[in-house]
Amino acid sequence: MRSIFPLCALALLSACSQQTSNLNDPSDINFDESRFRQDIKTLASDEFEGRAPTTKGEQLTLDYLSDAFAEMGLEKPNGKDYLQAVPMVSYTASEQQTVRLGDLELKHRQNVVLGSRHDVAKIDINNAPLVFVGYGINAPEYQWNDYQDLDMTGKIAIILVNDPGFARPDSGKFNGKAMTYYGRWSYKFEEASRQGALGAIIIHDTKPASYPWSVVENSWTGAQQDLVHNSDEQNQRVQVEGWISYDAATTLFNKTGLSLATVSDRAAASAVNLPLNQTATIAFKNKAEYANSYNVVATLPGNSRAGEHILFTAHWDHIGVDANKEGDQIYNGALDNASGTAGILEIARQFAIQAKNGHPLARSLTFIATTGEEQGLLGSRYYAANPIYPLDKSVAVFNLDSTNVYGRTTDYTIVGKGKSELENYLVDALKTQNRTAKREKHPESGGFFRSDHFSFAKEGVPAVFAGGGSEPIDEATAQYKAAMKLKMKGCYHNVCDEYREDWDLSGALEDLAIFYQAASVLGNNHHWPGYFKGTEFNALRPANDNIEQASK
Incomplete structure (x- = not known):
């Protein structure tokens, strides 16, 4: 057993002692590395088969998490178990596909990945006109509409990834290098659907996407889960959606007499749509299967304001197994996100111990291990739409996704830093470790929109996605980090995201202490954090307007 606090270097011993005294109880908070590990x-073992929703791996995961919460003595919100059913449908497109854009024959997985979110046995599209719609954005607040004066009925939209701010960060358009929600793939498919398009295909480009083509191939093939929607929502959705590689898209545009690079520059300067004077023929078999997946939800009641909840979230799911791959077929998802799920378990244990020792928080703590994050934040979206505890009584959300396995740092990353007052609790806790909060190094990747906290932010609940850092604590840690980064290169959404015995988890343990301390302070005061003026969510729960909101 290793406590987090002995991990501190001698130079930081005084800071560590201060941290201990500032926690919920004067006694030592012992984050157990061996248990966390x-x-x-x-969770990342081969036995759990990559933890895909609605599989054997899910059942093993649900049992493991439920047993852990039961051992802590946490309450079952529904009185029967820790599970919240999330109705899902899995769509599986055949590996044998005919995809022809103009006279360009494309190969499934190699340079195109397509699927359908419709319960139909076959997709059969013939001679559908292709239209380049720039970034596929309709944003009145930015005076931007790539669909202006365009009837998309029966047509397929070809769309650039990210948003115009990435291509022209100094133009003042959108949010510069930092991706807005309009840059997310999910928005682009939704907007194409609202425009009445038959299909939508995004042009993959590694830099603005922030991940290589292999992530598209691994994440968008096989069974694709979605929430079960009503018939009106389902009928509105594009019939076919997916991705085309940049090289294939370049060839397609060349064949139309256009340059992809040139029209991309034009699309970054102003809203644009261009008919490509080419048509698409797309055919593949499709299968839809319905089943419930589950969020795992456990509550530690507060002692005086139990109706007010601080939420901790981490997604338990990953990609599962791909039987079409040669060699290793299991996407174990150790970093993403067995590590975050293990993190909320360890935080829950410490709070449960403190409560048993007579030191509960005033407010309740609710821990939610969500399903379907990898398929579009499905579990958190479902909870936000169907909350077990009212969202207007949900004080804040702390989200853990891919915790730090690269050793201790002098800094701490808050993704999308500058959104809400909730961040101040983390900043104050960091002082006890002599660390500073910084924004993520690559805001163009759209990290704020890519994990479960976003589902709550959209509803006005202050939510943070934080942890880790980029500055190693010392030279030895820097050398270890560089070597481990090489070992794990290319492992995001790949089969090599496996548990490693040589991971240095000391930085992750320090991060758990930051979350613990921030929640301890917030859990015992009357503050209701809000979103800062100028952010997307300020109108939903403004900062400073509700600091002393009374408990009801």
């Missing part, structure tokens, strides 16, 4: 190792 074992949780990651178990």
Whole structure:
């Protein structure tokens, strides 16, 4: 057993002592590395088969998490178990596909990945006109509409990834290098659907996407889960959606007499749509299967304001198994996100111990291990639309996704820093470790929109996605980090995201202490954090307007 606090270097001993005294109880808070490590190792083991929703791996995961919360003595919100059913449908497109854009024959997985979110046995599209719609954005607040005066009925939209701010960060358009929600793939498919398009295909480009083509191939093939929608929503959705590689798209545009690079520059300067004077023929078999997946939800009641909840979230799911791959077929998802799930378990244990020792928080803590994050934040979206506890009584959300396995740092990353007052609790806690909060190094990747906290932010609940850092604590840690980064290169959404015995988890343990301390302070005061003026969510729960909101 290793406590987090002995991990501090001698130069930081005084800071560590201060941290201990500032926690919920004067006694030492003992984040157990061996237990934390074992949780990651178990959840990421081959036995759990990559933890895909609605599979054997899900059932093993649900049992493991439920047993852990039961051992802590946490309450079952529904009185029967820790599970919230999330109705899902899995769509599986055949590996044998005919995809022809103009006279360009494309190969499934190699340079195109397509699927359908419709319960139909076959997709059969013939001679559908292709239209380049720039970034596929309709944003009145930016005076931007790539669909202006365009009837998309029966047509397929070809769309650039990210948003215009990435291509021209100094133009003042959108949010510069930092991706807005309009840059997310999910928005682009939704907007194409609202425009009445038959299909939508995004042009993959590694830099603005922030991930290589292999992530598209691995994440968008096989069974694709979605929430079960009503018939009106389902009928509105594009019939076919997916991705085309940049090289294939370049060839397609060349064949139309256009340059992809040139029209991309034009699309970054102003809203644009251009008919490509080419048509698409797309055919593949499709299958839809319905089943419930589950969020795992456990509550530690507060002692005086139990109706007010601080939420901790981490997604338990990953990609599962791909039987079409040669060699290793299991996407174990150790870093993403067995590590975050293990993190909320360890935080829950410490709060449960403190409560048993007579030191509960005033407010309740609710821990939610969500399903379907990898398929579009499905579990968190479902909870936000169907909350077990009212969202207007949900004080804040702390989200853990891919915790730090690269050793201790002098800084701490808050993704999308500058959104809400909730961040101040993390900043104050960081002082006890002599660390500073910084924004993520690559805001163009749209990290704020890519994990479960975003589902709550959209509803006005202050939510943060934070942890880790980019500055190693010392030279030895820097050398270890560089070597481990090489070992794990290319492992995001790949089969090599496996548990490693040589991971240095000391930085992750320090991060758990930051979350613990921030929640401890917020859990015992009357503050209702809000979103800062100028952010997307300020109108939903403004900062400073509700600091002393009374408990009801």
